[in-house]
Each structure stands twice: as C-alpha cells, then as structure tokens.
Amino acid sequence: MKLANGIDLDNITPENELEEEIIADFKAGKTKEVITRCPPEPSGYWHIAHAKAWTIDFETAKKFGGKTYLRMDDTNPLKEEGEFSDSYMQDLAWLGYKPDKLIFASEAYFDDIYKIAEQMIMEGKAYVCELTADEVSATRGTLTEPGKESPYRNRTPEENLRLFRDMRDGKFEDGKATLRAKIDMAHPNMNMRDPVMYRVLRAKHYKLGNKWCIYPMYDFAHPLEDALEGVTYSLCSKEFLDHRPLYDWFIENGWKKPFAPKQREFSRLTIENVIIGKRYLKQLVNEGYVNGWDDPRFPTLVGVRRRGYTAKAIKDFVKSVGWGNVLEVTVPYSALEYYVREDLNAIATRTMVVLDPLKVVITNYGDETEEFEIENNPNNEAAGKHKSIFSKEIYIEKEDFSLNPPPKYNRLVEGGIVRLKGAYIIKCNKVVLDKNGEVDHLECEYIPNSKSGNDTSGIKCKGTIHFVSAKNCFEVTIRNFKNLVKDEYKNPAKALSEGTPISEILEPNSLTETTALAENFLKNAKIEDKFQFMRKGYYCVDKDSTKDHLIFNLTISLKDGFKISK
C-alpha cells in the first residue's frame, strides 16, 4: 500500500508494536499521516534520556514520511523559563533533527483550551471546586479506598460557568479554587478521581506575562494540544500509562471530534553510574562540582557534545535500547561507550600525541629531519594521510619503556627493539638515570634500512609505539575525565533519594589536567574536531581553547587488550 507522500507501506518493517499499529491504522484508513510531537517543558537542559524520546518521536515520523513538531509544554509558569527554546533547537539540530514547526503551547492553545473547559462545564462534565489542596488530597481516597465526592460537585452548569469566569477574572486567590473534571471519585485509577483541570496561579508566565491567572494542568492540556495541532501519535514514557484513560477521556469529552490522537508509551532510559535527575544535576552545577551545564562529565546533550560524543553515537545507542517493555530500562555505561567508539573509530583522524613524555636520543642520527606519512584513518583510505617528522631527538610515552617489563610486554626495554609508528625500528642501548635514580632519557640507535614502507632490514618487531619529534611538536593541555559517579554507585538516583550525600557518591578528581606533546599537524585543529591519539584514545578540541593554546578533552580511551598477565 502506497501512502500519499509516496512511502510504500509494504517496504516498511515494523520494529515495535507502535509501528505495527501505525501500519494497521493506515490500512484501516484511520491514519492519513504520522504526526508526532516533541514536548519539552522549557525548564532545563536536555540529557541522554531526552534524546531517546526525541529520537523515537522523529524517527517514527520519518519512517512514515510524517512530521514532528517541537512544542513547548509551558503550562506551569512557576517552573518555566524563556531561555530554552533556542538551546532545544540547537540540540535538535545537533542530533540531526529539524522540527516541522515550533509551537509554544501557551501562546498557541490557551484560548482554545479555555473554551473547551467552558464547553465541558456547560455539558456538566466539569465543576468549580473550592476545596483546598489539602482537602482535595484528603478526599481523594487511597490506593485501596474510594475517594469522597467534593461538596461542590453538583453545582449547576450556569453556576460553574460563572465561578470559572470568576477564576479567570482573578476573583479567587491562588489555591482557592480549581476546575475539576467530573469523572468518578471511586475509580480504581487515581487519575480518574475528578482530576484538576485548571488551577489559580498568579505568576508571570515567561511568554504571556500576566495575561492569565489560571493555568491548565498537563493531563487536561496535553491531549487537547495534541488534538488541536493534529498530532496522530503522542509518544511519552511509561510512567504515563496510567494517564492514558484520562487522556482518552479528555479527547472524548473535551475534543469530541472524530479525529483522535493516541498516546503510546515507551520505556524510560537510565544508565548505570549516571546522574540524570534535573534536580541533582542542578545541585552539581550550583555547588560547583562541575563547570556548568555543558561540563564534559555531564549527561546533558551539551555536555556529551563537548566531551566529544557524536550525535550518531547517541542516536545509535538510544535506538539499540529500543522501545522497551518496562517502565525504566537501565543499561551499563559500556553500552553507550560502545557506540561512541564505533563512530569515532570511523571518523576520527589519527594523530600522534605523547601524553607523558620520555626523551629519546637517536645517537646514530644526524641533525637533519625526515618526513614520513601517517594514515589519517587506516579504515578509510579516502581520509588521506598527513606528514610527520623524524629526527634525532624524539619523545615516547613513559609507559612504553620499562626497566622491569611484565610478561608479554611488547614495548621498549633495555637492549630491546621497538618500531616507531611510521618511522624506524630503534634499539635501546643505554638508559640514562637522573640523580634520583629515575629514568631521565634513553639513548637509542635507529636501524637505517627499517623505514616504514621500505623496510629491508628483515627485522621482526613485536611492538609498535607512537612518538613525536622534538622538532615537530608543541604543548597542549589534556583534560582527563573519569565518570562523575563512583563505580560502586550503579544507581546514584536511588542512593541520593535514600539520603546518601552527593559528595559521597562523586568520584574525587574526576577531572585532571595534564600537558602533552602533540605533533604539529594538530596545530590547526578547530573546536569540536575529533582525533584519535594513536594507542591512547579519542580526544576533541575543547571550546576553552585559544589560538595559541589548545585544550583537548578525553572523549574516551581506546580499548586496551593488554593485560599484565598473572
């Protein structure tokens, strides 16, 4: 079956129940177009779990040639701020998504929602209740007992309409009245026990100022917003499953038109050892544990981006988790790291950077320099090559030389040989110690006919190490990150909610700065450029870098298969 937009339904393989349902809806003529919405409350920065939701919203629509709207769900003036829509647009752009529309629910729909409320009042489906918040709570009943009906429940529609307009016109103080849906105080689903539709709230709305002193509740506003803008599938996380009957009730009793949006629910994503709750993230920022919302150790989208994670990695990761069966799926951090490495391996330019330098003097080499080439990406010939330099004085990684090598140590030892990546094989003839007995530098000889590419020496070398030439390197700052949360706190949210102090669950020294020697090739690296420092890890240029001084963030280390055998 071919859709109006040219998509052939028969070519689509459904990957979850929703997609099966969408196909069935198309075939039954119930759906003409897939329209989803991405409905953030503009009150904080997005993190990886949001990326899962938005990926589902956008990818589902895209699969069927549909549309996705970005809709600010701004029905609570107490919590929302105006700053966020730009940052959300940027986050979405980074993820590679462009909403078909940007909507501010307050601006676009408050009038319509208000009218629907009046209409429901006249139909006897809503009433003005003057119980206080505490009284409402006390009469709601419990999980096992029915609630009590409000004494205001049976007012006439006319009286309710007059009172509701009084609410709107500011004749009630905050908290003195609500508009409630007349459903069933004995309903086994707590959400159906005459839920509040509107509350009186005098607060300056970031968008509408003081235009309103009553604000619709999420449960009432959301389904109507969906309906008003033609959203066909309204996707949210599973904690809203219990709200679905209410959603449908408002569609049936408030919206009343034949077109009905559907709410469907996916599982929420959490990652082991990651703090994701907005409240705690805010605390970390405010108390100075991190350097802002885009700290590279943060799970915010701006944070992981600054860390060097790619949008592709994030999307592949959240897609790998899938739609989900349970309310919340928890995956180990390594699951995310896999996708980060996978993408970086494909795109990162290979370079040589010595993080912890040890000087090596090539005693049988003159003062000249010599060029050689390094493949930018051995897995992708099209990435090309870049030139590097070999000379008499070079630096290697301290850990690539050992006076007391463990078993199966492939690197340089006293009297041993090693291949310098892209250049020559060298032999260590002499270890020069400083006055403290530490290794000061090495004196090596190079094997002249062993140059990479035309090695005629016939020497087999079991190890290859990276290096930089003293004549071809410059100092850069490296920011090394460890997970913010100690490894033993797999579920930091639980620990925190049980009263563990935030300082206790945090890894001390999760940020350290070091200086490294980078090959000159890196001199014109730009912010966010991603590199592999060969044999070490993936790094990207931090935004704190200046023209004269580059700062690299450790995105993620390479997997290290070398195990010091027991």
Next chain:
RNA sequence: AGGGGUGUAGCCAAGUGGUAAGGCACUGGAUUUUGAUUCCAGCAUUCGUAGGUUCAAGUCCUGCCACCCCUGCCA
C-alpha cells in the same frame, strides 16, 4: 475495593502454536606498523514458578511468586 505494567543469559532484546535471532559485556583464537579496528569461535537443553490443553507451548488456559508505576492545584 485497589488499579495498571513487566518477567527470555550479567545487561538490552527478538520471538504472535512447529523445537530459543541479534547486540553489549565476557572468554578463547586469527590478522594487524594503533595490545585499537577487523575476523572467527564460545557463551540459555530452556524462557519467574506450579499445573493444565495440544502430536507439538517462551507462545494458549489456570493458580501462585517477584519486581516496577499510581493517592501534585508538577510535567
């Protein structure tokens, strides 16, 4: 007078009556001028549990058990 959701390996997850996909992690081994990548192999005689129906059950039925969510004038 509670309601709703979920149980398949350490983790995520396919599976829709025909004999347990795939991925992560892990373990071997091959290739490698990155101890990376890549490749190959191993990793559930069994699907929360006890019965039942059936030639055949992870799938259907019944009982039981476990875990998660719901008592905001938050979203």
